[in-house]
Amino acid sequence: MTGSSHEQTSVRYFCTAGNGMETFLVDEVKRKLSAQHVIHLQGKVIFSSSASIRSIINLKSAERLFLLLKHDTPLKLPAHMNRAKAVSLLQSKLIAQNELSSAAMLWSRLQGELKDRATHGGEIQSPSVGAKRRRENGGQSSALGDKCDGEARNSGQKSDEVRVVNENEERVDSKRKRLDFAHENQCVDPQSELLLPPVDQISFRISCKCSGSLARHFSTQDVSKILGANLTTSLGWMVDLRNPHLEVNVNLTDDYCLLGIPLTKSPLASRSYVKTTGLRSTVAWAMASLAQIQPGSLVVDPMCGVGTILIEAAQEHSDTYFLGIDIDNEQLIKANGNVVYAHLEDRMEVLKASSLGLPLNSASVDAIVCDVPFGRKFGTKVDAAVNLPVILSEMARVLRVGGTLVLLLSPQLSHLVKKTLTQGDAKSNSPEEKELQTEKQDCPSVAASFTKQLFSQGCNNGTVSTREAESPYGQNCTNAVSCLKHEQSFRVSLGSIDGLIHKYVKSDLCFK
Structure with a gap:
């Protein structure tokens, strides 16, 4: 749900948690993130929050963080259902083309916010962030910003400033070329100016867990192949098991159908401030x-x-x-x-x-x-x-x-x-x-x-x-x-x- 221009959009997430830790995670997301629509599952907590992704990755009771794609009722298949019909039902149960495209854009924006946090600005930043930094850094940064916007500089400036301007201009020119190419292929989030590859060049892999009665019809490999083939056919995405742009996480049980995209490569439970680990x-x-x-x-x-x-x-x-x-x-x-x-x-x-x-x-x-x-x-x-x-x-x-x-x-x-x-x-x-x-x-x-x-x-x-x-x-x-x-x-x-x-x-x- 989107609020006013001064409010951040509420995003739907889910976190995994160790057995017994769900109660602590529910309390933490409510207390720290003012989370709403909180759902407690075994080993997982689903919630909505308009808090920044920087706040969300600081959750202390969570193991991993995902952007929620789908939370639905479980898929019930009769014991003697025809294989082809079962595959068709499974495909219809999993995520639709437009849902995954929108989620990919949102994932890209959140990744950009995380990158800005890790690199203190990085090479790609939103115009508002760049303007703020130019104001904070005074006249020189403002001049550099004007140059990046294409305005001419006075010829009497110092050589070291010119060198910095040229490097900055090359970076921005490169960024603009990539933005223009991406806009032509309709795979850029206009709010964040953060890029995914062209729509027919996005790579992905699927991580699947399948249990309960559904596992009698489909193995985890079956589900991965069915969903992967659907994404390749409908969106033109490419499978990459080693270094994909996106990972689609699928959990199918007798209690729910849950799909998400991981937002961090390392678990939230991995602490950057601990040298020698002990108790979890x-x-x-x-x-x-x-x-x-x-x-x-x-x-x-x-x-x-x-x-x-x-x-x-x-x-x-x-x-x-x-x-x-x-x-x-x-x-x-x-x-x-x-x-x-x-x-x-x-x-x-x-x-x-x-x-x-x-x-x-x-x-x-x-x-x-x-x-x-x-x-x-x-x-x-x-x-x-x-x-x-x-x-x-x-x-x-x-x-x-x-x-x-x-x-x-x-x-x-x-x-x-x-x-x-x-x-x-x-x-x-x-x-x-x-x-x-x-x-x-x-x-x-x-x-x-x-x-x-x-x-x-x-x-x-x-x-x-x-x-x-x-x-x-x-x-x-x-x-x-x-x-x-x-x-x-x-x-x-x-x-x-x-x-x-x-x-x-x-x-x-x-x-x-």
């Missing part, structure tokens, strides 16, 4: 989004690994401080490398310490986010299952009342956490503990100025050695775990295995 970036972002991080907060990951969760959080919160703690020297070196690579040295530090004895004051942390290591891939020197009660007690101790704890756990560790919290509730309600509860967590603490010194002086590239033995606080603060009140849980895919994200808030009920 989309899951790390989801955990950070649950932590209720506020300006000026201190956010800690007591088993940070390479620092993925904190780095994702830091991208969203520019006025917050982050501390990553780990016992593994190799992980800390990688984490510190990520901090430097992401230019977060002024807001994030990494520190060597054990999660069994955190070198932090009690009630000094606003939020804790932690991927508790599990499985062979997520191995650690700390046995999380055996030490889980102490780890939880330490997290609860350093977390302030009202603070948020977000954990990523395996199903097995999740069960142990639930058991530990249940036992903590029972123990805190026993007669022996009620007297201790009135002391309001009367525990010894480390130096009061630790946190301030940590961020003002640094941590020697993440290799500072601190107390690594089991915390003495665990025995004195046996009721700490019972203060963690469960709020939300999400099951998310981590590839070959699933993980459970749990959110807790520290309550003051155990102190009353």
